[in-house]
Amino acid sequence: MDTPGSQDDLKALEIAHRNATDYLAGLPHRPPKPRASYADQCEAFDEDLPKSPSPISDVIAELANKAGPGLMGMASPTFFRWVIGGSHPAGVAAEWLTSAWGQNTGNPDATPSAAAAETVVSRWLLEILDLPRESSVGFVTGATMANFVCLAAARHQVLSEAGWDVEAKGLVGSPRIEIIVGEEAHASIQSALRYLGLGNRTATIIPSDDQGSMDTEGLKRALKESPSGPKIVITQAGQINTGAFDPFSEIATLRREHEFWWHVDGAFGLWARANPESKSLAEGIELADSWATDGHKWMQTPYDCGYAIVKHEAAHRRSMSIEASYLPEAEAGIRDPAQYVPELSRRARGFASWAIIKSLGREGISEIVGRHCRLAKRFADMIGQEDGISVLNTVVINQVIVRFGLPEHDVDTKDSLTQETIKAIQDHDVCYLGGSVWKGRWVMRISIVSWRTQEADVDRSAASIIDSWRKVRSVGELEKQ
Ligand SMILES: *Cc1c(COP(=O)(O)O)cnc(C)c1O
Numbered sequence: 159m160d161t162p163g164s165q166d167d168l169k170a171l172e173i174a175h176r177n178a179t180d181y182l183a184g185l186p187h188r189p190p191k192p193r194a195s196y197a198d199q200c201e202a203f204d205e206d207l208p209k210s211p212s213p214i215s216d217v218i219a220e221l222a223n224k225a226g227p228g229l230m231g232m233a234s235p236t237f238f239r240w241v242i243g244g245s246h247p248a249g250v251a252a253e254w255l256t257s258a259w260g261q262n263t264g265n266p267d268a269t270p271s272a273a274a275a276e277t278v279v280s281r282w283l284l285e286i287l288d289l290p291r292e293s294s295v296g297f298v299t300g301a302t303m304a305n306f307v308c309l310a311a312a313r314h315q316v317l318s319e320a321g322w323d324v325e326a327k328g329l330v331g332s333p334r335i336e337i338i339v340g341e342e343a344h345a346s347i348q349s350a351l352r353y354l355g356l357g358n359r360t361a362t363i364i365p366s367d368d369q370g371s372m373d374t375e376g377l378k379r380a381l382k383e384s385p386s387g388p389k390i391v392i393t394q395a396g397q398i399n400t401g402a403f404d405p406f407s408e409i410a411t412l413r414r415e416h417e418f419w420w421h422v423d424g425a426f427g428l429w430a431r432a433n434p435e436s437k438s439l440a441e442g443i444e445l446a447d448s449w450a451t452d453g454h455k456w457m458q459t460p461y462d463c464g465y466a467i468v469k470h471e472a473a474h475r476r477s478m479s480i481e482a483s484y485l486p487e488a489e490a491g492i493r494d495p496a497q498y499v500p501e502l503s504r505r506a507r508g509f510a511s512w513a514i515i516k517s518l519g520r521e522g523i524s525e526i527v528g529r530h531c532r533l534a535k536r537f538a539d540m541i542g543q544e545d546g547i548s549v550l551n552t553v554v555i556n557q558v559i560v561r562f563g564l565p566e567h568d569v570d571t572k573d574s575l576t577q578e579t580i581k582a583i584q585d586h587d588v589c590y591l592g593g594s595v596w597k598g599r600w601v602m603r604i605s606i607v608s609w610r611t612q613e614a615d616v617d618r619s620a621a622s623i624i625d626s627w628r629k630v631r632s633v634g635e636l637e638k639q
Contacts, residue, residue: 396427
């Protein structure tokens with residue numbers, strides 16, 4: 159058997175390194191779509207439970223070989239299917255170190271470097287996003303957990319103001335919390351409400367306009383009609399299909415007349431604030447009480463990374479804090495990473511975030527956001543000129559939704575033509591994107607989020623989309639003859 163530090167260990171690490179760098183170098187030149195299916199890969203990985211040890215270097219080489227064909231090029235410059243970042247090399251390299259260091263980021267005493275990196279990154283994030291500098295930041299797995307953490311802090315605060323200690327007594331017998339949320343909120347808000355025992359069918363739903371932005375009059379009415387008492391209003395920066403923003407300035411004004419905890423789900427849209435040209439889209443948002451955002455979307459960290467940002471540190475801590483006799487207690491005034499997230503043991507997420515912000519700088523992050531917004535408009539303009547391709551949203555940031563079909567096609571045909579065209583584009587293997595349902599109908603969605611994406615990538619992808627649509631259209635016309 160192998161001993162620690164042996165030749166086999168080192169060889170395995172080298173094989174991993176070589177495979178990873180080869181993969182990254184090839185990424186821009188390969189179609190994003192995997193060559194193997196899930197069924198293929200189950201077959202590739204399937205074998206009886208290994209009975210005896212194997213050399214690590216063989217295992218890692220085999221893993222790289224087996225996994226390769228079934229990897230989705232999510233960090234590719236022509237991957238547009240979901241809002242997924244590009245796993246920036248500064249973050250990847252920092253993640254290699256993080257794994258090698260094996261730090262359990264529970265406590266500043268136990269892992270001084272991991273805790274310090276988080277402390278500094280927290281400050282940097284509040285500066286980049288221009289949010290209240292007194293806010294506390296929890297490093298979580300993504301925006302789903304960030305929404306959960308922020309809403310847990312909200313639940314604490316609004317019930318505490320109503321004289322109820324929810325952490326001690328739970329929700330049975332507590333005053334009712336009125337939840338108000340936009341019609342086009344992300345599904346993870348429903349999950350967060352469920353995890354928190356608030357239920358995902360109890361909220362007052364505010365209608366949205368055709369872009370998915372919350373209707374101010376609707377919110378005004380709901381606030382007027384709702385009884386006084388604990389209240390949480392959940393808003394959104396960056397709708398997952400259209401990229402739309404809720405009317406934050408108006409919401410900020412309403413807050414002067416009504417009491418509520420104001421939460422913002424800004425998984426990617428919050429980053430509009432990192433660029434001077436798009437910042438005005440999220441003006442007024444700084445007056446909210448909490449913000450959920452992702453590291454692994456527009457900030458390009460490798461998976462997984464999200465940030466729960468809460469203006470009221472005491473509420474944040476009270477809802478998440480953990481105490482145990484065997485854990486050292488952080489001194490007063492020292493940030494303890496475990497007090498802001500649900501997990502005790504976890505990955506040191508601060509290192510990758512630190513490395514990416516340090517390498518890109520504020521200007522680099524702003525450039526990526528600005529470029530993606532510009533490229534989304536270019537994409538929409540290029541494909542929108544083609545007969546039968548309709549861009550359905552006002553492109554405000556990095557999201558474009560389109561439908562395929564000529565004026566003479568009825569709505570149902572347009573849904574099936576859209577699905578057929580998506581399939582044709584996927585088969586064409588230049589870019590990778592997919593469908594979504596918007597206001598009850600099928601659309602194709604384009605999300606530009608990878609730092610690798612440049613103008614030429616958009617141009618060749620737009621050409622592939624137009625080509626694929628023409629093919630689908632001509633087959634349809636032939637069938638009619
Ligand atoms: C992606 C997204 C989420 C969920 O984030 P995860 O990182 O997948 O947990 C929540 N809200 C919005 C608006 C999103 O775009």
